Amino acid sequence: MPIKISRIVNGLQPSATLAMSAKAKDLKAVGKTVYDLSVGEPDFKTPIHICAAATAAMQAGHTHYTIASGLPELKKAIVESYKKLYGIEYAPSQVVIANGAKHALHNSLTATLDPGDEVLIPAPYWVSYAELVKLTGAVPIIVQTEESNDFKITPEQLAAVITPQTRMFLLCSPSNPTGSLYSPEELEALAKIIVKNDLIVLSDEIYDQLFYSGSKFASFPTLLPNLQERVILINGVSKTYAMTGWRVGWSISPLKVAKKIGELQSQETSNPCSISQYAAIEALTGDQTCVAEMRAEFEKRRNYVQYRLSEIPDITFPQMGGAFYAFFNIKSYLGRKYNGVKIDTSEQWCLELLTQKNVATVMGSSFGAEGYIRASFAANNTILENAFDRIRDFLTQSTS
Numbered sequence: 081m082p083i084k085i086s087r088i089v090n091g092l093q094p095s096a097t098l099a100m101s102a103k104a105k106d107l108k109a110v111g112k113t114v115y116d117l118s119v120g121e122p123d124f125k126t127p128i129h130i131c132a133a134a135t136a137a138m139q140a141g142h143t144h145y146t147i148a149s150g151l152p153e154l155k156k157a158i159v160e161s162y163k164k165l166y167g168i169e170y171a172p173s174q175v176v177i178a179n180g181a182k183h184a185l186h187n188s189l190t191a192t193l194d195p196g197d198e199v200l201i202p203a204p205y206w207v208s209y210a211e212l213v214k215l216t217g218a219v220p221i222i223v224q225t226e227e228s229n230d231f232k233i234t235p236e237q238l239a240a241v242i243t244p245q246t247r248m249f250l251l252c253s254p255s256n257p258t259g260s261l262y263s264p265e266e267l268e269a270l271a272k273i274i275v276k277n278d279l280i281v282l283s284d285e286i287y288d289q290l291f292y293s294g295s296k297f298a299s300f301p302t303l304l305p306n307l308q309e310r311v312i313l314i315n316g317v318s319k320t321y322a323m324t325g326w327r328v329g330w331s332i333s334p335l336k337v338a339k340k341i342g343e344l345q346s347q348e349t350s351n352p353c354s355i356s357q358y359a360a361i362e363a364l365t366g367d368q369t370c371v372a373e374m375r376a377e378f379e380k381r382r383n384y385v386q387y388r389l390s391e392i393p394d395i396t397f398p399q400m401g402g403a404f405y406a407f408f409n410i411k412s413y414l415g416r417k418y419n420g421v422k423i424d425t426s427e428q429w430c431l432e433l434l435t436q437k438n439v440a441t442v443m444g445s446s447f448g449a450e451g452y453i454r455a456s457f458a459a460n461n462t463i464l465e466n467a468f469d470r471i472r473d474f475l476t477q478s479t480s
């Protein structure tokens with residue numbers, strides 16, 4: 081009998097960002113120079129003192145299982161870092177270390193949702209949210225936001241979609257894919273609706289260290305008294321310390337929830353890699369100069385990309401307050417011909433840009449926003465310069 085795929089897994093969409101980056105890698109493998117703006121990972125090397133801590137951990141024999149929910153020293157380093165950065169107090173037992181923030185999200189959703197629960201996800205959204213919600217049997221409710229409001233959900237929009245089945249609001253600020261960042265005041269207005277309607281919030285703060293001049297980041301639980309009771313925080317070392325491959329992320333939640341997330345993980349994957357956890361301790365407790373340096377470099381690139389996009393007629397984009405993505409509107413360029421090929425969708429646009437100009441980006445449709453393109457600026461200056469020359473030519477040479 082052929083092996084049957086489960087209904088839930090059959091309904092999943094594969095990650096579009098990983099699919100575009102795989103296509104770019106295929107072209108590179110046949111010798112093409114590809115300017116890759118599809119990937120959402122810092123292009124910097126993991127700082128050397130963090131790598132040295134991993135080597136030291138291996139040599140000291142820290143190569144065995146740890147407690148399933150993670151090393152107590154790492155949990156302590158995490159709560160101390162939240163206290164220092166945001167003045168917010170957690171107990172180490174509220175932290176569960178996972179195999180990356182994506183895994184922390186999956187664990188948190190699995191531990192708190194039942195089939196039929198509704199989860200509100202503002203669009204454009206990060207590709208994995210809706211799919212991870214679906215895996216639990218809960219229902220993602222996509223709430224469209226407007227470019228004119230920098231793709232931020234308003235309190236009115238949030239209040240309007242709450243039903244008796246609504247259980248959770250999923251927030252990502254700074255945002256992947258839009259790069260927009262909610263102000264503390266905007267978040268507080270949302271928090272009031274959350275409390276009034278007795279909802280919980282999954283706040284993905286993986287880009288909390290990547291925000292730029294003129295913007296201010298606020299961690300969601302700090303906005304109102306007692307908000308910690310209804311918020312699960314998600315974060316990790318991937319973006320802040322250029323550690324995507326090490327696979328260390330975490331959730332911080334009320335103790336009762338954290339205990340269940342830890343139990344779930346003990347049956348699922350056991351502990352995250354012991355060596356990576358030691359490296360993460362060094363990342364959080366060691367010299368933080370690398371964080372400031374990487375942020376400064378990202379800010380230069382953000383300014384450059386903003387300038388390049390603003391030079392192209394009829395291209396618009398929201399304010400780029402944080403993370404490392406430009407999310408630009410190509411609607412007035414759809415329906416046109418590019419080197420004889422008529423392009424009607426953002427997906428076709430990305431595929432033709434890759435084929436004709438060897439630049440990899442990701443279509444807005446995969447983030448719930450047709451007519452937009454996501455370009456990551458976690459790429460060096462040569463790649464950015466070449467990619468935006470080609471994007472400009474591709475757009476401006478198209479014909480009606």
Ligand SMILES: Cc1ncc(COP(=O)(O)O)c(C=O)c1O
Pocket residue numbers: 120179180181182183206252255256284286316317318324327328329
């Ligand atoms: C918004 C958001 N959350 C979570 C993640 C996952 O991070 P990690 O690599 O730690 O699993 C990403 C990675 O792209 C992301 O952009």
